[in-house]
Amino acid sequence: xxxxxxxxxxxxxxxxxxxxxxxxxxxxxxxxxxxxxxxxxxxxxxxxxxxxxxxxxxxxxxxxxxxxxxxxxxxxxxxxxxxxxxxxxxxxxxxxxxxxxxxxxxxxxxxxxxxxxxxxxxxxxxxxxxxxxxxxxxxxxxxxxxxxxxxxxxxxxxxxxxxxxxxxxxxxxxxxxxxxxxxxxxxxxxxxxxxxxxxxxxxxxxxxxxxxxxxxxxxxxxxxxxxxxxxxxx
Ligand code: ADP
Numbered sequence: 001x002x003x004x005x006x007x008x009x010x011x012x013x014x015x016x017x018x019x020x021x022x023x024x025x026x027x028x029x030x031x032x033x034x035x036x037x038x039x040x041x042x043x044x045x046x047x048x049x050x051x052x053x054x055x056x057x058x059x060x061x062x063x064x065x066x067x068x069x070x071x072x073x074x075x076x077x078x079x080x081x082x083x084x085x086x087x088x089x090x091x092x093x094x095x096x097x098x099x100x101x102x103x104x105x106x107x108x109x110x111x112x113x114x115x116x117x118x119x120x121x122x123x124x125x126x127x128x129x130x131x132x133x134x135x136x137x138x139x140x141x142x143x144x145x146x147x148x149x150x151x152x153x154x155x156x157x158x159x160x161x162x163x164x165x166x167x168x169x170x171x172x173x174x175x176x177x178x179x180x181x182x183x184x185x186x187x188x189x190x191x192x193x194x195x196x197x198x199x200x201x202x203x204x205x206x207x208x209x210x211x212x213x214x215x216x217x218x219x220x221x222x223x224x225x226x227x228x229x230x231x232x233x234x
Contacts (some may be wrong), residue, residue, distance in 0.1 A: 001063065002027050002159050002190045003048060005215075008057035010043050017043040018054070021215040023208060025159070025192060030185040032201035033194045035210035041194045042163070044210060048192065049161050050078045062158050079107035083152030087164040089144045091136045097123055097147045098132045104151035122150040126180055142173025149180060153189060160184070160191045166200060178203065 003025040010018040017040045025031055035041050046052035047059060050066050053074075059066045062081045066074050083104070091100050101119035102112075110118070123132055126146040136144055145165060152160055162181065166174030178200060185191050193204065201207050209216045 001025070001060070002029075003192070004058070004060040005044075005048065005054075006058040006060075008047060008054045008059060010040075010047055010052070010213075011055045016213050018047060018215070019213040021057070021213075023048075023215060025190065027158075027190055028185075028188060029190055029192075029206060030182070030204050031192045031206045031208060032204040033192060033208045033210060034196065034198065034201040036196055039210045040213040040215075041196070041210055043213070044215070045161060045163050045194050049082055049084060050074050075107075079155070081158040083155065083157035083160045085145070085148050085152050085160065085162040085165045087167040089136070089141075089148045089168075091144060091147055091151075093136055096133045096135055097128060097139070097150075100136070100147055101151045101154050104154040108155050118154050119150070122154040123147070125153070126150045140173065141169050142176055145169060145173070145177050146180065149177070149184075153184065158190065160189055162191065162193045164195055164197075165193060166197065167195075174200075 001024060003023070005021050005023045008018055008021045009016055021044065033041055033044060047054050050059065050061060053066065061077055064077055066077065069077065092103065095103070098116060098119045101122050102115035105115045105118060120132060123129060126149050128143060128146050128150065131139060131143060136147070139147065165181065166177050169177060181191055181193065193200070195201055
């Protein structure tokens with residue numbers, strides 16, 4: 001199992017931004033977390049991504065209970081297992097596409113030369129083999145998001161967490177980025193997308209709805225990703 005939230009509550013003062021949430025994500029799944037603005041999606045992303053600890057409940061990533069780990073160990077777990085994609089790309093402005101992606105391996109302790117060669121492979125995988133030395137200001141929005149996706153997958157994370165990955169893109173670039181995520185998922189990457197976009201959510205095999213901090217998680221599709229992961233595991 002890639003990710004588990006069990007009875008997770010996150011409070012800000014009196015407000016339960018996440019209220020007794022449960023969710024299991026299995027290897028090979030592609031899940032949408034969908035809900036309107038203010039429903040608790042970012043809170044859930046922060047908790048799922050181990051950027052924030054819950055007030056109550058258990059979060060397991062790659063089988064490890066983060067409640068039993070020190071902050072340093074949680075950082076290491078995050079670096080080893082989770083790749084992040086954000087709405088506004090979060091690329092380093094002065095750095096080339098290759099440097100931006102190579103930086104995704106810094107915390108994994110990979111030597112520089114290998115970081116660069118793996119960054120090139122990741123950029124080719126997202127269709128940007130011809131943009132290796134471009135800096136963010138020389139790239140379109142869709143290309144920037146591809147660089148960010150390459151950075152997120154270069155370390156081959158157990159889980160890719162994408163927060164409104166098409167939210168800052170025009171519809172054509174957004175569709176291309178969504179297709180790229182589908183291709184990565186078909187290649188075995190487990191992905192959770194946070195979105196308020198119902199059309200995007202409808203295109204994914206599984207949807208988890210959040211409203212006022214309450215998560216209603218339908219079970220994984222029968223015979224779908226779970227069966228696939230059983231085959232991969234065997
Ligand atoms: P979404 O991502 O779906 O828009 P959020 O997770 O950002 O929703 O917010 C859920 C609720 O928690 C909102 O009512 C928001 O105001 C509140 N909230 C989020 N972060 C904080 C914070 N750091 N301090 C206080 N309240 C917060």
